[in-house]
Amino acid sequence: MNFESQRIQQPFISDQSGNANEQSADGAAHEAQSALIIPVVLSGGGGSRLWPFSTIETPKQFLPLLDDGKSLFQQALDRVCDRSRFGHPVVVASIRHAQICAKALENEGEDVRLILEPCARNTAPAIVMAAAEVLRVHGDDALMLVMPSDHVIEDVNEFHAAIAKGEAAARAGYLVTFGVRPSGADTGYGYLHMGEDVAACPGARKVAHFVEKPRLEVAEAMVAGKEHLWNAGIFLFQAKTILDQAGELAPAIANAALEAVAGAKRDGICTVPDASLFERCPSESIDYAVMEQSSRVAVVPMAPGWSDLGSWDALATLLGTEKPVGPITTVDCESCYIRSDGVQVAALGVRDLIIVASGGRLLILPRGRSQEVKALLSAMDSMAA
Numbered sequence: 001m002n003f004e005s006q007r008i009q010q011p012f013i014s015d016q017s018g019n020a021n022e023q024s025a026d027g028a029a030h031e032a033q034s035a036l037i038i039p040v041v042l043s044g045g046g047g048s049r050l051w052p053f054s055t056i057e058t059p060k061q062f063l064p065l066l067d068d069g070k071s072l073f074q075q076a077l078d079r080v081c082d083r084s085r086f087g088h089p090v091v092v093a094s095i096r097h098a099q100i101c102a103k104a105l106e107n108e109g110e111d112v113r114l115i116l117e118p119c120a121r122n123t124a125p126a127i128v129m130a131a132a133e134v135l136r137v138h139g140d141d142a143l144m145l146v147m148p149s150d151h152v153i154e155d156v157n158e159f160h161a162a163i164a165k166g167e168a169a170a171r172a173g174y175l176v177t178f179g180v181r182p183s184g185a186d187t188g189y190g191y192l193h194m195g196e197d198v199a200a201c202p203g204a205r206k207v208a209h210f211v212e213k214p215r216l217e218v219a220e221a222m223v224a225g226k227e228h229l230w231n232a233g234i235f236l237f238q239a240k241t242i243l244d245q246a247g248e249l250a251p252a253i254a255n256a257a258l259e260a261v262a263g264a265k266r267d268g269i270c271t272v273p274d275a276s277l278f279e280r281c282p283s284e285s286i287d288y289a290v291m292e293q294s295s296r297v298a299v300v301p302m303a304p305g306w307s308d309l310g311s312w313d314a315l316a317t318l319l320g321t322e323k324p325v326g327p328i329t330t331v332d333c334e335s336c337y338i339r340s341d342g343v344q345v346a347a348l349g350v351r352d353l354i355i356v357a358s359g360g361r362l363l364i365l366p367r368g369r370s371q372e373v374k375a376l377l378s379a380m381d382s383m384a385a
Contacts, residue, residue, distance in 0.1 A: 018182070023264060036085065036087040036138075036142075036143075037080075037085065037086050037087065037089070037143045037144070037145050037163065037167075037236070038086070038087040038088075038089070038134050038138060038143065038144050038145070038239075039077075039080040039086050039089040039090070039144075039145050039147065039324065040089070040090045040091075040092065040127065040130040040134070040144050040145065040146045041073070041076050041077065041089050041090070041091045041092070041147055041148075041149050042092050042123060042126055042127075042146065042147065042148050042149060043061055043073060043091055043092065043093040043094075043097065043101065043122055043149040043150075044093055044094050044117055044123075045059060045060075045061065045148070045149075045150060046093060046120075047059035047060030047061065047150060047376055048323075048373065048374055049310055049311050049312075049370065049371065049372055049373045049374055050063075050065075050309070050311070050312060050315070050360035050373075051361075051363065051377060052356060052358040052359060052362070052363055053065070053339070053341065053358045054334075055355060055359075057096070058100070059333055060072065060150050060309065061062070061076075061148075061149040061150035062075045062097065062100050064330060065309065065315060066152070066318075066319070067319070071104070072149060072150045072152070073100075073101075073104055073149045073150070074104055074153070075152070075153075076147055076148075076149045076150075076151070077089060077104065077105075078315065079147075079153060079156050079159065080145065080147075083317065085160075086145070087138065087142075088108055088109070088111040088112045088113075088134055089105075089108070089112055089113075089115040090112075090114075090115065090130045090134060090144075091105065091112070091113070091114050091115070091149075092115045092117065092126040092127075092130050093114065093115070093116060093117065093131065094116070094117055094120065095117060095118055095272060096117040098270065100116070101114055101116075102114065102269070102270070102283065105269065107327070108269075110268070110269060112269050113133055113137070113271065114269050114271065115129055115130060115261070115264075115272075115273070116270055116271065116272045116273075117273065117278065118272060118273060118275035118279070119275070119278060119279055120276055120283070120370075121257075121281050121282075121283045122283045122284050122285050123233075123264050123282075123285045123286045123287075124246070124250060124253050124282075124284045124285060124286045124288075124289040124290065125248045125253055125256070125257040125260075125278070125281045125282075125283075125284075126287050127144075127146055127235075127242060127246075128242070128246050128253065128254050128257040128258060128275060129257050129258075129260070129261040130146070130242065131144060131239040131240075131243050131246075132143065132160070132241050132243065132257075132258055133261070133271070134239040135239040135243065138239070140169075140238070140239075140240050141238065142238065142239050142339040143167065143171065143236060143237070143238055143239075144235075144237060144238070144239055144242070145163060145234075145235070145236050146210050146234065146235040146236070146237075146286075147234050148233055148234070149296060150309060151232070151233075151234075151306065151307065151308050151309065152305070152306065152307045152308075152309055152318065153304045153305060153306050154304065154305025154306075155217060155303075155304040155305045156304070156377075158302060158303065158304040158305075159302065159304040161257070161302075162178055162203075162300050162301075162302035162304065162385055163236060164237045165201075165203030165204060165300045166178070166203070166204060166298070166300040167236070167322050168200065168201040168202075168204070168357060169198050169201040169204040169298045169300075170237050170238060170241075171238065172178070172198075172200070172201060172238045173238070173241055173296060174198065174201075174204070174237070174296050174297065174298040175235065175237045175241060175242065175245060175290070175291060175294055175296055175297045175298070176204065176235060176236040176239075176297075176298050176299070176300060177192065177207065177231065177232070177233075177234065177235050177236075177291065177297060177298070177299050177300075178232050178234040178235070178236070178299070178300050178302055179192045179194070179229025179230060179231060179232065179299045179300070179301050179302070180229055180230040180301075180302060180303065180304075180306045181229060181230075181301055181303045182222075182223045182228070182229065182230050183344045184223065185216060185219035185220040185222075185223045186219065186230070186254060186315075186335070187213055187214060187215065187216055187219050188211065188213060188311065188371055189230040189231060189232075189308075190210060190211060190212055190213055190231040190287070191210070191211040191214065191219070191222055191228045191229065191230060191231060192207050192209060192210060192211070192228065192229045192230075192231050192299050193207065193208040193209050193210075193222075193227060193228050194206075194207070194227050194228070194229065194299060194301070195207060195208035197277070198298050201298070203300055203301075204298045204299070204300050205298065205299055205300075205301075206297070206298055206299075207291075207297040207298065207299050210231065210291070210292045211228065223364075224305050229299060229301055230306075231287070232302075232306055232308070233287070233308070235286070235291075241296070242290070245290050245294050245296065246289070246290050248292050249289065249293045249294060250282075250284065250289040250290055250293075252281075252282050253281060253282050253284060253289055256277065256278070256280050256281035256282070257273075257278070257281050259274070259277045260273035260274045260277040260278035260281060261272075261273045262355070262356055263277055275291050283302065296327070311371050311373070312337060312354045312356060312363075312365075312369070312370040312373070313337075313354070313367060313368060313369075313370045314370075316337035316354065316367065319337075321335055321336055321337045324338040324339065325338070325339040325340070325344065326338075326339055326340030326341060326342070326343075326345070327340055327342070327343070327344045327349070327355075328340055328344075328345045328346075328347070329344075329345070329346045330346075330347045330348075331347075331348045331349070332348060332349045332353045333347050333348070333349065333350050333351070334350075335351060335352045335367065336351070336353045336354070336355065336367075337353075337354045337355070337356075337367070338350065338353075338354075338355045338356075339355075339356050339357070340356070340357040340358070341357070341358045341359070342357075342358075343357040343358075343360075343362075345357055350375075352366055352367045353365070353366060353367065353369075354366075354367055354370055363376075365377070
């Protein structure tokens with residue numbers, strides 16, 4: 001890719017001297033464009049908790065983990081492919097995965113945007129850079145739908161219905177998040193405590209407070225009370241709103257991210273922020289940096305069959321344990337999730353295990369402990385050092 005430096009300019013504002021008919025046509029075109037929701041797909045995650053299938057070279061969002069054979073990244077794009085409602089997406093990904101993303105986006109044409117991070121800095125800087133791009137291209141009124149690229153949503157119609165409920169609140173200046181109605185007391189998710197209704201925005205409620213991943217007894221009490229939702233990490237807001245709030249609540253992140261994208265190099269659909277400037281940006285999630293501090297957060301409850309596939313346990317729950325994946329033989333095994341991408345696996349008389357083989361690597365652990373894979377990888381790195 002032949003990148004060239006390009007300072008990002010502010011959106012063009014016309015004067016009052018043009019032809020009235022031309023101004024009217026331009027205004028109608030801008031209004032139609034602004035009515036679109038611009039998807040922002042975040043794809044910078046490493047997916048280490050699904051090791052050994054998910055690796056730094058090919059993290060989980062680019063893998064066909066489900067039965068339809070599509071990657072999670074492609075599924076995320078498919079959810080927002082209706083161009084009568086959604087604009088062409090802005091994708092934020094690691095520069096390491098530039099070719100994978102570009103290939104997946106090749107049918108999107110020249111209007112798609114691919115921001116390639118030179119290093120990992122979490123979701124707050126990624127969203128600030130995407131907002132600057134959306135504001136530059138689509139103007140002040142544009143709405144952004146921010147979605148991780150590695151989640152599962154089984155009921156897309158329900159998801160779209162929730163987006164429609166959130167639009168009025170987002171256009172009224174709220175930072176809208178989407179909360180999933182819990183199916184159980186899961187300690188692997190953060191929770192949102194719902195507050196009062198948002199005036200004139202049916203279906204949206206203010207967020208009373210955020211709850212970090214709770215202990216089991218706390219999660220059970222919250223689920224029983226029916227006023228808490230899982231935090232899905234999916235957002236809807238105007239580009240100008242998130243930039244204003246980030247500038248006020250996380251100025252170090254906002255300034256560094258905006259400077260980095262202002263000094264970006266561009267080649268076709270690809271934008272690479274200035275590496276030296278981006279490296280100085282604090283690494284923080286949008287939840288910690290902005291959402292948990294803002295007084296302008298609303299939530300739309302939904303139940304679209306959502307999972308963040310954050311662990312092998314989550315995948316086992318979604319797909320079930322009855323059908324092993326790959327060349328696997330089992331005898332007298334019960335409640336085991338077993339998967340291989342080529343290595344012959346045989347299991348006899350084991351219970352409640354996760355067994356995953358990929359690329360000469362083998363993972364074995366009890367079901368219920370797959371959230372600890374990151375710790376296991378850290379231990380492996382320490383032994384290799």
